[in-house]
Amino acid sequence: MKLIVGLGNPDRKYEHTFHNLGFMAINKFAEKIDAHFTKRMCDGLVAEGYFAGQKLLLLKPLTYMNLSGISVRQIAQKFKLLPRDIYVFVDDIDLPLGKVRYRESGSAGTHNGLKSIVNELGSTEFKRIKIGIGRDEKFADLADYVLSRIPDEKIDIINLEILTACDFVLDKLKNKE
Numbered sequence: 001m002k003l004i005v006g007l008g009n010p011d012r013k014y015e016h017t018f019h020n021l022g023f024m025a026i027n028k029f030a031e032k033i034d035a036h037f038t039k040r041m042c043d044g045l046v047a048e049g050y051f052a053g054q055k056l057l058l059l060k061p062l063t064y065m066n067l068s069g070i071s072v073r074q075i076a077q078k079f080k081l082l083p084r085d086i087y088v089f090v091d092d093i094d095l096p097l098g099k100v101r102y103r104e105s106g107s108a109g110t111h112n113g114l115k116s117i118v119n120e121l122g123s124t125e126f127k128r129i130k131i132g133i134g135r136d137e138k139f140a141d142l143a144d145y146v147l148s149r150i151p152d153e154k155i156d157i158i159n160l161e162i163l164t165a166c167d168f169v170l171d172k173l174k175n176k177e
Helices: 018-032 065-078 112-121 142-146 152-174
Strands: 002-006 039-041 044-051 054-061 086-092 100-103 127-132
Touching: 002 018, 002 065, 018 054, 018 086, 018 127, 018 142, 018 152, 044 065, 044 152, 054 065, 065 086, 065 112, 086 112, 086 152, 100 152, 127 152
Parallel strands: 002 054, 002 086, 086 127
Antiparallel strands: 039 044, 044 054, 100 127
């Protein structure tokens, strides 16, 4: 079994913000494998599905970004999953808009959601699919930028990044990685 996580913030006011790209990606991923978020458990919304002969749990933590690790740890413990069985979709301000990067493990960098997961799991050995949002010099504060609404002119690029990220994970799962 693999756990696929999308990081974001649950309030409606955050739906179309850069910091919710993880939620957008996990929603698209669920659509691709015909899974539906119908269960609430472990401080999150959960969907179950199958792909390439593997059972998948999909998780949207409802603990807000900075505490995402609580939900991830709870579900990992409940289903006896190791960090290496976890994939996390996440926005990345250090990647330019239009870029997607995959990491098998590593530091959390500046991302508080990833820091929370590292802290709660006690491990950096989970997979990250980073979706680039770049920086915007108009915003002096990073929090103001990541919590800002995605401008219409960037939606097509974001949607392409999300599709790329989802297809990448599906390829990894198909190859049993």
